Amino acid sequence: MSSKTLPLLFINLGGEMLYILDQRLRAQNIPSDKARKVMNDIITTMFNKKFLEELFKPQELYSKRALRTVFDRLAHASIMRLNQASMDKLYDLMTMAFKYQVLLCPRPKDMLLVTFNHMDAIRDFVRDSPSILNQVDETYRQLIEMYTPLSGGEFQLIRQTLLIFFQDMHIRVSIFLKDKVQNSNGRFVLPTSGPVPYGTQIPGLIRTFSCTGEEVNRVQFRSAGNYTAALREGSFEMHGDRVIKLGTNMYGVSRAVETHMSGTSRNSSQHTKVNTAPNPLAKKELNLLAQLMGGLDMQKPVGSDTSFRVNLFATDEEEEEALMSRPAELSYEVINIQAAKDQQTNAELARIMGEFADEGEPSATPSSKGDELLAMMDGL
Amino acid sequence: MYHKEKSIQIKSSASALYNNLSVLRIAPRCLTYFTVVHANVVNMVSASWDGLNFSHRQLQSKEGSIAASSSLIMQASWCVLPSRELLVLTSQKGIQMYESDGSIMVYWHALDTPETPTVVGVNISSAHPAQAVFARGIAAVQENFICVGVSTGFILVFDIPSKGSNIMLSEVLEEHRESITDMASECSGSLESVADLVTADDSGALCVWKSGEDFQLLNKIPGFEVCCSSVKLWKGTVAAGYGSGQIRIYEAVTGIVRAEVNAHARWIYSLDIAPFSGLLLSAAEDSLVQVWHLTVIPEANSVEIQHLYSECVTDTQICGAKFCDGEGHAFAVTGYDLSEIIRYTQE
Structure with missing residues (x-):
């Protein structure tokens, strides 16, 4: 469908990831210099110039597995480590948050405002680092250049592409359940009140015209729903009031413990299907991933004395429990790259993997610290 | 006016695509067929009128000789010609035509697409135009034509023989400047x-x-820079549903607007007309399905539209809505992420 979907998917998921990590870093009282390094390193990696060049090229979306792999790597672009249960939970929270924003955005074009809300928050995270700010500003420019000329219909196609990507994901998130924007079956609540989208009239009026085009009659009808007039349009400039709140940070200080999440509803009539189709795309995916990894500017490996682990659960026990009890249909099956085989089939991937190998010792067994990229890829 | 009946379960949930429901009545066998698109799969259900028997079939978007691919389907619709009925699928790669029960693919038309960049090192920006490439908008016209829209704005006209697979692309209409969203043929049966x-x-x-x-x-x-996502043609009158939630009624030949309705609070996804009664069905992302009565009296040059009924499908962005019969006694609805077809029948 739309070949312009990936930048919005990546930036908004990345933005949600940063909100959650920022909240966890504060909740776990990580020293501020370390926390700032983590945020800066991840944002620097996200908006790496070469990486953005790849990202903004017209292309189909990656598979869920490939995208998950990209975010695994991004989350580990600094000195912070997440184990699998925390990474799963982080990814669930990110994806459900963005699914909610895509579903609820009033007009398809408002997805760009959602993206700017994420970008504005990211810009604020790195306000003291001029060089990273430059990268962020460059990304604004690319977003404006690519997306502001698009028609409503083209934005709707992007939105439909994203909704297919998020289809059948009904993970229940406690912050949404508490706010009553998600039902216990995992479906989001769609309000039938509030302001109509910009450019839409409140339902309820029928106007008829004569064959010469003059208005001859106006009749009101009673419409379900209780809508009010549209708000003003948000700003599509680099700076400005976006008006809509979707995509802003919902993990404020007061909601510091609100990341508890439950699995899918047991009585749900359908289960999230893991991509079970035979995979003629495996090679294509590897190629795409190779391109992306080529753009990712990876950190030098860090010593165990500086790295630290962040937990998305209240306690380590809870985290362990989550890993054991995770329903099979929710496993992400992160792409398993086997170095030896692929080195023969894909020179580019081999080159990139070669670069990674130079940074750490390739190992057949995954490192528990997860600080060796190649090992991490194999282990997932 | 309508009450909810037992839903029909489908094998996989509906994707958010315009007009994502097609209904075909097979009167001699007392059956109704439904199709709903899920990503790269079409869910087909045949339901007996007594509500006792359901049979399911899933069609994959096989692209000619290419092995199973990830090509997404944009629309599935039955086309009824006097001599035969065909199920037409449009996707990112092309157009497929099946016998109406989905058993045999009788025709495959590949879209003229640039090679998707999959190889590392290919200069993508020069080889790949920014515009998405897909087919969308399906209509059977008169005795022997099936028309299909394309994202470039072209309309492909296929000449369909009364039987067999000798289907020919007979004409390409190059009038639209933007992606085709939908199309419809005159449904009143009036000559x-x-x-x-x-x-x-x-x-x-x-x-x-x-x-x-x-x-x-x-x-x-x-147009007025608002996407028209669904369109119908009845008694020389066009009913068009828009992204702004409006419905407009035009005289087809003159283009004069005869009615403008602020119908929905969000993007309209589907319109349908019951040709024998003039009932008009509209459905949108605002979770509402509405039934209108359209009265067209050509002799008096009169066009009127009246609101009859609203139904809220709670927490569902509706993507498909169709009447199940020519009178509009019943209609069926699908929504994004929903694995069922919800039916409503007149009381």
Whole structure:
């Protein structure tokens, strides 16, 4: 469908990831210099110039597995480590948050405002680092250049592409359940009140015209729903009031413990299907991933004395429990790259993997610290 | 006016695509067929009228000889011609036509697409135009034509023989400047109507056509920069649903607006007309399905529209809605992420 979907998917998921990590870093009282390094390193990696060049090229979306792999790597672009249960939970929270924003955005074009809300928050995270700010500003420019000329219909196609990507994901998130924007079956609540989208009239009026085009009659009808007039349009400039709140940070200080999440509803009539189709795309995916990894500017490996682990659960026990009890249909099956085989089939991937190998010792067994990229890829 | 009946379960949930429900009544066998698109799969259900028997089938978007691919389907619709009924699928790669029960693919038309960049090192920006490539908008016209829209704005006209697979691309209509969203043929069955096809695009522009050996453009109704996502043609009158939630009623040949309805609070996804009664069905992302009564009296030059009924499908962005019969006694609805077809019947 739309070949312009990936930048919005990546930036908004990345933005949600940063909100959650920022909240966890504060909740776990990580020293501020370390926390700032983590945020800066991840944002620097996200908006790496070469990486953005790849990202903004017209292309189909990656598979869920490939995208998950990209975010695994991004989350580990600094000195912070997440184990699998925390990474799963982080990814669930990110994806459900963005699914909610895509579903609820009033007009398809408002997805760009959602993206700017994420970008504005990211810009604020790195306000003291001029060089990273430059990268962020460059990304604004690319977003404006690519997306502001698009028609409503083209934005709707992007939105439909994203909704297919998020289809059948009904993970229940406690912050949404508490706010009553998600039902216990995992479906989001769609309000039938509030302001109509910009450019839409409140339902309820029928106007008829004569064959010469003059208005001859106006009749009101009673419409379900209780809508009010549209708000003003948000700003599509680099700076400005976006008006809509979707995509802003919902993990404020007061909601510091609100990341508890439950699995899918047991009585749900359908289960999230893991991509079970035979995979003629495996090679294509590897190629795409190779391109992306080529753009990712990876950190030098860090010593165990500086790295630290962040937990998305209240306690380590809870985290362990989550890993054991995770329903099979929710496993992400992160792409398993086997170095030896692929080195023969894909020179580019081999080159990139070669670069990674130079940074750490390739190992057949995954490192528990997860600080060796190649090992991490194999282990997932 | 309508009450909810037992839903029909489908094998996988509906994707958010315009007009994502097609209904075909097989009266001699007392069956109704439904199709709903899920990503790269079409869910087909045949339901007996007594509500006791359901049989399911899933069609994959096989692309000619290419092995199973990830190509997404944009629309599935039954096309009823006097001599035969075909199920037409449009996707990112092309157009597939099946026998109406989905058993045999009788025709495959590949879209003329640039190679998707999959190889590392290919200069993508020069090899790959920014515009998405897909087919969307399906209509059977008169005795022997099936028309299909393309994302470039072209309309492909296929000549369909009364049997067999010797289907030919007979004409390409190049009038629209933006992606085709939907199209519809005259459904009143009246032979007096001059216009027999209306086509719509992303900019809201509508083209009205007279079919024949060469299709003739009768009128082009300019858009107003709001996408027209669903369109119907009945008794020489066009009903068009827009991204702004409005419905507009036009005289097809003159293009004069006869009615403008602020119908929905969000993007309209589907319109349908019951040709024998003039009931008009509209459905949108605002979770509402509405039934209207359209009265067209050509002799008196009168066009009227009246609101009859609203139904809220709670927490569902509706993507497909169709009447199940020519009178509009029953209609069926699907929504994004929903694995069922919800049916409503008149009391």
